[in-house]
Amino acid sequence: MHKNSEVLLKIRNAQTYFPVQKGLLKRTVGHVRAVDKVSLNVYWGETLGLVGESGCGKTTLGKSILQLVPVTGGEFIYNFDGEEKDLRKLSKEEMMQARKRLQIVFQDPYSSLNPSFTIFGSLQDPLKKFGVKSKEERKRIIGDLLEAVNLHRDYMYRYPHEFSGGQRQRIGIARALSLQPELVICDEAVSALDVSIQAQVLNLLLELKEKHQLTYIFISHDLSVVEYMSDRIAVMYLGKIVELAQAEDLFANALHPYTQALLSAIPVAEVGRKRKRIVLEGNVPSPVNPPPGCAFHPRCPYAMEVCKSRVPELKTYVLDGKEHQVACHLAADKVGAPAKSRQAEVDSNATN
């Protein structure tokens, strides 16, 4: 039905800044740049992994796509069955309809279900709003959803506290699927679960993706999980995308020093295997007042003069015939000149 090369969501220069207010009059003295000029494409039917350490803006980017947080700037161009529209410019009515297509699975299975309602009570209002008028019909749909996530359909009459963490997370997934969305953002969807339950939930997500032709944006700080799930992986640092490539390319040839450090930190289950751990010095700089030039330069083992003054752009390189985007001044030295600038690609997309 849709080709994999078709773009579902184009994000251009997305900015989400949170004001920092001080004093009696709540004067704005600065901004937390949670998401700072992020541009990327999400293709139909793919799973885009989004990794980075805590506080780098992964979750905020996810919520910005759903317009759950006030977005400061940029475009979120969504492909509505061939018709491209900016989510930020939709009317209230259009946005309401768009919400059917975009859903989210949350991180914390304990706060993501309303403790005062049964599962049926929690899940029925969205269905009611989108036109399922009869109660019997809603019961049937919710029962089917629960069965789709391998739970008994009678569980809809139970309260959230009667479930385990893994079961709750599956209910969270069922809820996200209730309106048959196209794009599902999994925000640390398995981080709070035991490893054995993680595997169950991950496989469930893959299965549902196959069945319902979903597109995932899979946000996680766990690289092994992201590798297992994703077709492409974007690495974020301090509100910016620093590297984006096919999953296997990223793991084989990480170009950005930050990605290299992240990858070297993945534990390997192999006796006697020696690996070079790259240990990063210092802490993540404050997103209120990011360092000039490349945000990573204070911690980068290869930092040069140019890194301190010029912000590196996300440029596309071609490695072994595959596209690999990275924002690093040093990348060109390793793999040669960029194939085309990121800007050129954006422009060509805009004119298409």
Add this chain to the structure above:
Amino acid sequence: MDRLKMLEKEGLLKSRQGSRAVGKFLQNKLAVLGLMVFAVILLASVFAPLITKYDPAMIDLRSRLSPPSWQHLFGTDKLGRDVFARVLYGGRISILVGFGGALGAALVGVSLGTYAGYKGGWLDRILLRVSEIFMAFPQIILVLLLVSILGQSLWNLLVIFTITGWGSVYRMTRSQMLSIREEEYVQALKAFGLSDALIAYKHMLPNALGPIMVNLTLSTAMFILEETALSFLGLGVPLHIPTWGNILNAAQDLTILQEAWWIWVPVGIVISAFVLSINFIGDGLRDAVDPTQQG
């Protein structure tokens, strides 16, 4: 497991939420005791004419200040009125004032606080300042103002309690909502594009109700006591209407305090028992409506 399944099947036949909360409430012994005391006092007040043959306003100067006897269970006061009848009839007004005031304040405070706490922004900031002004305003002056404009009446008292009481309920509801709105299920509802009112009042408010319920009961007790104070000053319920506050006022007279204990001790006990029973009920309700607490 089979038992659970069976219960669930049975649960399908009746309202599960209701039966669950009631069951949990009934398991709380103090709450049940409170409910019993509360019910006895409330019913005795409501059906006062069936319990006592005396008219609370009937003056009988031949039997002034007579101690308790079979004829007058709680004795009589300075004017020879039957104290038992006055306590029963007085309960009607006192309970009405206490509950009316608390309900009025809660209705205004909760409905404003729920929405403003969820939405935040300028609406919340303005209401927060307004509530501070009302809470800082001396109640007595407000009472004097209203009494001099509208005259002394029961309704004035209710209006005043609502005006002065909604602020604290508002602030409490608001702070509850502030923490609840960060919960992920609220974000999920937002992601479905449900309306603000539906999210705030239907999905979030039930989780904020526990502390509000306790506050409601505590303020009922507080308003009953406030009615006493205002009645004493001649600003509350007009003196010819018996209320618990008006009866207690007789104890301001030193000779009555020392020699006619039956005028103030029984009504004092009734007030204490009633206030205490409301508090027990409040605690029981709080636990019963909170599904995360196991009965």
